[in-house]
Amino acid sequence: EGALNNGLCKLMLVHRFPGQPRLCSSQSLEVRSSPRAAAGNKGEGRGAELLEPPPRRLGRVKSLHEMPGPNTLYNLYEFFWKDGFGRIHEIQQKHTQEYGKIFKSHFGPQFVVSIADRDMVAQVLRAEGRAPQRANMESWQEYRDLRGRATGLISAEGEQWLKMRSVLRQKILKPKDVAVYSEGVNEVITDLIKRIHTLRSQEEDGETVTNVNNLFFKYSMEGVATILYECRLGCLENNIPQQTVEYIEALELMFSMFKTTMYAGAIPKWLRPLIPKPWREFCRSWDGLFKFSKI
Template identity: 90%
Template sequence: YHHLLMNEKTVIHERFLPKQGSLQEMPGPKTLSNLVEFFWKDGFGRIHEIQVQFSQNNYGKIFKSHFGPQFVVSIADRDMVAQVLRAEGRTPQRANMESWQEYRDLRGRATGLISAEGEQWLKMRSVLRQKILKPKDVAVFSEGVNEVITDLIKRIHTLRSQEEDGETVTNVNNLFFKYSMEGVATILYESRLGCLENNIPEKTVEYIEALELMFSMFKTTMYAGAIPKWLRPFIPKPWREFCRSWDGLFKFSQIHVDNKIKDIQSQLDQGEEVKGGLLTYLLLSKELTVEEIYANMTEMLLAGVDTTSFTLSWATYLLAKHPEVQQSVYEEIVNNLGKDQVPTSDDVPKLPMIRGLLKETLRLFPVLPGNGRVTQEDLVVGGYLIPKGVSSLCHYATSYEEENFPMANDFRPERWLRKDNMDRVDNFGSIPFGYGIRSCIGKRIAELEIHLALIQVEKAFPSIPTLCIHLQESFKRFGSD
């Protein structure tokens, strides 16, 4: 009887369980055609479009591809994405960071939270999470962020007054770039940089140029990681520009950290009690070395600027295109906060449309179109046995799937509103900040800066379309509307 039962189970298993395909059987573009697509046809500037084309038209929700020496399995299905993320261990590896690590080895620099891996990453995460991961911890930054927003509003008025029509701001993204840099530096460095002043300090100008180089060289940095080392003597520019931009970022960050060290030492010498924010805490606690603090301040500032600036640009662009949504948001702000109240983080939960606006903006226009993961164990995903070490999660493609988001091409912030306190609107189809323990540690800071800025810009300029938004840099990175 036992023998017959086992045979029956074997038959059931073979008939109804999916077979595990191999990587050889997995569809995907040929290596040569992929090289042509990305290195000849500017594929790194159209990653989001290629992602959608490959997943919806060519190869399906899971496909393989080569980027120079790198092999990647791309996953463009909400449930498969969830499976990969939920299988992560205690020290997930975000993506292939070999070019970042090579630069740090070349210059003798430490790794930060973005570039570190394994136990080193876990140690840094545990230190930094104490100050910037929880909403109540980030709430203390509201006052400093609001001071920056006050300067942002003044700057908008100044720029408008300089135009012939007295209303137009011709480069909103540049304006938000400087706001983002000023805001995140206020939190990280505990000091102002002067990005929104009429005459920006020379050292700040140098750093802005280094940041702009890194962002403008976005495609170049992708090439830097994809081009084999033996080809660099023949194609030197990507790697040279990659190193030059990092040199500028580290230099500026080190100046501000060193200044804070001097300030703390001066206070101690005078017998004063030392108080401060994140940087002061890191320096006094000595849980990280000074080199590790340099690296983390540099990487977090790099990651924090474009997250905020591009998202603010797209949010105001979407409001300008949908005046009925803008009116709804404005009325919610006035009805719940009044026209004169300066908002804090405690006020954001009273404004569900502002929160929905941010989530919907990030669904439609995520800063990056995918989340990289270097899987640490072999996984069976979508019927294929994927060996550890290769994975890319295509959340741009999943964000535009009708099964994940009905009327997916439409701008509908209300889709994120909760019906009651027990309702949650979670969806692995849109994960712009990542998920789990390796999610963006600066998420709360970015949300604070964006929420508070949108509230005050809405109050100060109820008719956003008159700002005449131009998002040229955003379009360069994300393609045309």
């Protein structure tokens, strides 16, 4: 299920107590009445009430200490020695089979609770309110403090995030406003089709297109730039401008963001002089993105 790929997001565990408002539309999370009780509801008078079973009691809520999950040494070996961040979906599936739909993990100083059930994830998200506390972004915030940059929509939290999100929703998230961008996006789609024909003509069989992921990555960049920057980057041209090439490289590094961020955040500051590469790459990718945004 796609929920398994939601992966390592820090989530607040929610338990539904009696009288609490319903948090999820899924019936799989609700305590269902037995057929016997249902029949009793259709019965007559007091006899039906006697047939109704007593209400189900909720068990004790387990603490985080009791929650199952892989030990810290195993995680360090799996993710850092065997490059587990590159196959996180496989590890998540394995852990779900071993520990269940809710389990905990440690990644250096980072403590993470994973939820591998779409209904449970929906329940948590609906319980967060208007200004949610999302995944830990300490490394993102540290970079901005280091470079003196303001917090953006992706790394903002709480009321600050809500304020930015409200502004964005007015401009780009309403369905009726999306049509404004259709002409520019259609031009990008036309260029993508032309690029595919060009790449096919360059192959021996005249049909195969290799490295499709890279092609659609550039297409996505071009489409987003058309909307956000109101300009074309040239990602789908035969000769891509050098500034755009540098931007693509920075984005490719940052879009392996999960891996880059986890490596940078999992290594304590005092270890960075001994293991400098993760934090250096993390900062370099962000530097490239901000550099391009100023052009």
